[in-house]
Amino acid sequence: MTEHGGSRMEGPLLPEQEAAQHTPGPWMLELDKWHDGWHQITAPNPDAGKTGVCYAGDRLIICQLDSEADARLIAAAPALLEALEETLVAYCTLRLRLLKDNQVEIEAEETAP
Numbered sequence: 001m002t003e004h005g006g007s008r009m010e011g012p013l014l015p016e017q018e019a020a021q022h023t024p025g026p027w028m029l030e031l032d033k034w035h036d037g038w039h040q041i042t043a044p045n046p047d048a049g050k051t052g053v054c055y056a057g058d059r060l061i062i063c064q065l066d067s068e069a070d071a072r073l074i075a076a077a078p079a080l081l082e083a084l085e086e087t088l089v090a091y092c093t094l095r096l097r098l099l100k101d102n103q104v105e106i107e108a109e110e111t112a113p
Contacts, residue, residue, distance in 0.1 A: 027042065039067075041071060
């Protein structure tokens, strides 16, 4: 279950689809400390504080952009993906329910005198 009450889809939707490979969210939009006017999208670093890893800081930089609008859209990507997956589950559930109800009506009509 997600925080919004929907169920999180696991695995590919279709046999030919592969599971998404991306840095898990939440992604955050920050001003780039080193480049004036630039923005960077960061995510929590799962290796933060570990020894023997290349980078053990608290956050990973996903990308850097000079457009705040583009940066905001990219930073929202994990939340948008989750919302899309929840919407797809709700749509498929409703569609199956409607198809099932329609089949019951057809069967009732076929058996009616």
